[in-house]
Amino acid sequence: MATLHKIIPNLWFDGNAQEAVDFYLSVFKDGKIINTSYYPKTEADGLADFQKDFAGQILTIEFEILEMRFITINAGPHFKFNESVSFMIPSKNQNEIDYYWEKLTANGGEESVCGWLKDKYGLSWQICPENWEELTKKPGAFKKMMGMKKFIIANL
Numbered sequence: 001m002a003t004l005h006k007i008i009p010n011l012w013f014d015g016n017a018q019e020a021v022d023f024y025l026s027v028f029k030d031g032k033i034i035n036t037s038y039y040p041k042t043e044a045d046g047l048a049d050f051q052k053d054f055a056g057q058i059l060t061i062e063f064e065i066l067e068m069r070f071i072t073i074n075a076g077p078h079f080k081f082n083e084s085v086s087f088m089i090p091s092k093n094q095n096e097i098d099y100y101w102e103k104l105t106a107n108g109g110e111e112s113v114c115g116w117l118k119d120k121y122g123l124s125w126q127i128c129p130e131n132w133e134e135l136t137k138k139p140g141a142f143k144k145m146m147g148m149k150k151f152i153i154a155n156l
Contacts, residue, residue: 002103004016005068005069008062008069008070008071009068009070009071009087010038010070010071010072010073011070011072011073011081011123012072012073012075012078012079012081013072013073013074013075013121014075014076014077015054015057015074016050016074016121016140017027017058017060017061017064017073017074018061018074020072021033021061021063021099022071023119023120023121024063024065024070025063026103027065027103027104028065028066030065030066030067031063031064031065031066032063033061033062033063034062034063034064034069034098035060035061035062036056036058036060036061036062037058037060038056038057038059039051039054039055039057039058039059039074039095040055040056041055041056042055044099045129054074054075054076057074058074059074060072060073060074062076066089072078076112077118080090080122081118081121081122081123081124082122083112083116083118083124084126085124086123086124086125086126087123087124087125087126087131088125088126089125089127089128090128090129090130090132091127091128091129091130092130093129093153094152094153094154097127097128097129097150097151097153098150100125100127100152101117101127104117104122104125104127105117105119106120107120108120109151111149112149113146113147113148113149114126114146114148114149115127115128115132115145115148115149115150115151116130117149117150127150127151128151129151129153129156132151135153135156138156141156144156
């Protein structure tokens with residue numbers, strides 16, 4: 001039986017949704033494309049005047065990574081990602097933290113603080129130990145976490 005996802009984040013891209021999905025599928029090895037839809041080719045097919053630049057191109061790609069569904073939308077330069085929304089990846093060990101940190105900051109991604117980063121598309125991620133709540137209860141650990149970029153579990 002297929003899993004019903006009651007909330008599916010929609011991610012707005014500036015004409016590079018396929019490139020972004022390919023990137024995420026290269027990072028998250030369990031990933032898969034679920035569905036791809038296309039803009040109509042002509043006004044007669046339902047294409048609006050403001051969509052002419054996208055005629056026949058990819059409109060959306062629904063994909064799944066780490067058992068979570070996402071939809072990318074190819075829709076132009078009107079909206080950008082910001083840090084008010086991020087996706088947390090609870091990691092089981094330092095090797096997993098290092099892997100996601102390296103892959104998601106590659107080729108133009110940016111490190112931030114306290115386990116946060118932006119990938120090359122500007123999407124924010126939090127790469128945290130899966131027991132981060134427990135770790136914050138250790139004396140001085142919260143202050144140490146706030147001073148780190150990538151979490152180093154041994155230093156907590």
